[in-house]
Amino acid sequence: MADISLTFPDGNARSYPRGVTPAEVAASISNSLAKKAISASVDGSHWDLQWPIEADANITLHTMKDDGPALELIRHDLAHIMARAVQEIWPEVRVTIGPVIENGWYYDFDREEPFTPEDLGVIEAKMKEIINRRDPVTTEIWERDRAIRYYEANNEPYKVELVEAIPGDEPVRMYWHGHWQDLCRGPHLQHTGQVPADAFKLMKVAGAYWRGDSSRQMLQRIYGVGFKNRDDLKAYLTFLEEAEKRDHRRLGREMELFHMQEEAPGMVFWHPNGWTVYTELRDYMRRAQRRGGYVEVNTPQVVDRKLWERSGHWDKYQEHMFIVEVEEEHAQEKRMNALKPMNCPCHVQIYNHGLKSYRDLPLRMAEFGSCNRYEPSGALHGLMRVRGFVQDDAHIFCEERQIESETKRFIDMLAEVYRDLGFESFRVKFSDRPETRAGSDEVWDKAERALMAATEAAGYSFELNPGEGAFYGPKLEFVLTDAIGRDWQCGTLQVDFVLPERLDATYVGEDGAKHRPVMLHRAILGSFERFLGILIENFAGRLPFWLAPRQVVVASIVSDADPFVLEAVEALKAAGIRAEADVRNEKINYKVREHSVGKVPVILAIGQREVEDRTVSMRRLGEKGSRVITLDEAVTQLAAEARAPDMP
């Protein structure tokens, strides 16, 4: 048998017999490595210790110290162990798939009775039992027909389908955990005892469609999380609690920002506090757009279906539109309208009024456009997914050759807005042409090149989302990362060659002939509703001073201080600060606690001493101490802080 050469991370190469396994390689190096090794990377692929290596390769051996491979193996083994536990307890349950996901895994089962939360405890106990058996994990490659016959004989129809779907040139690999067997790509650990028995937890049961297809069987999915040790598991559970505390639905109630109720699902009732933040953010965006060279417009909410037919939305999105039928006594026919789900067709109507010249372009048309979409009931989620919302929407009508400069200009504006709102960095995703699309390849070439060049010119790299563009053009998406590491896709820029065509938008070029403008659909926040939700969660309710609904509460310590408290509030209000008095018959401890819970950034306490000196005792949210300064100083200082980040 010919030898192969394996190159180690330190650059040294050794020769081994063809078909050597990483386990044997480890053993050839040292006994301790042979014991500690859990898997290998062979030319970048994650490699099971049992798999033979057939050609020269770079090899890295992994131990439990290597987080990436270790966690992947642990979670993958846990998925199998869970499936095995389920079949040991309920032999009639059919198994399907169980991949590793962020922080854990899931496994989908077909079972008549849904799993209950109590079942999870039973399964967990069985899993621990299996781990403690320290069953060996072995693997082999089967003939496709044998695998199909095997699964047919064992009444595992989902597995049959999976085997059939494996491309002909890929091996059909089987894994055993003890006597329990599963179709699996691998790799895995060497025995079940290598999985930490105290660092995993089954989290929830949920329905999930077989192969993600809503027309197919609904399966029962069990989610689990798994880590290398108990502390990591605990840390993760603590993180979940943190996220729970930041939940904007909870904070929205506690801070009296908004509510929703069942008569208007997916629609927001903004309370005075919430509306203050909302309008503050909207005013900020309005200023940003003015600086950015946009004109602002406003278009109708209720629009005849004829326009939606022309724009193509009626065909595609009719089911997701709120339809308004009007019975007019004198009308010959019933008029069917739709609440606008988006603004672009209306903006083209404004564009089309009057002849446009190339001198008018680029024309940047912005609207805080109030849109309604009949979102599927299961999609609704607080402010994050609603049926009535306002976009910071704009359409840039431009010539093809302006796409690049307009894109660059937009990214610069977006970066400034995100920075002002407390997000220092963001990621860019670039989606190029999908399979089915409108427009010629030359036009797509130009548009894609322009978007990429503009992104780079603005100083950003991007991740490629191949084939994910809209049918009408390529798009950029902008993703924020919040304070606890969660991603939120907010901004977008989409090139559109189609809508100007459908709605017959034109301009007169230098050559005196009519041309088609290109439309750039773009938004920075996305929707105000959702973005406010993100802001609330990002700041855990502690909004920056300029956005805080109640910026200052002036609280009396003794009732003799009340007149000065009221005077202080007036002085703050006169300086443009959102201030309230708290002269209730309560102790200062009580008032401090209440307003701290309510996330008021500054509390000014006033007692007898302050009245005499015309001072205030300033306490900032999250700080323990307080500082006594004169009322005048406090007003000057807070007025400066209250200015929005774009104000001089």
Place this chain on the structure above:
RNA sequence: GCCGCAGUAGCUCAGUGGUAGAGCGCACCCUUGGUAAGGGUGAGGUCGGGAGUUCAAUCCUCCCCUGCGGCACCA
């Protein structure tokens, strides 16, 4: 839309086949207290909606609505 779970006072939640309870909040009284809950008294509920079973339903059954967790969707 699909699967599962849930809906009791403003909020968080307990509870029962014989029309309901706690804490917080709210109102009033006492207290004037120095930086995260002072004390007392009191008001407050068609138990999500509808139908059914029953002598009797907040409780059991069915349908619907809404919410929550996923899945699917997201112009």
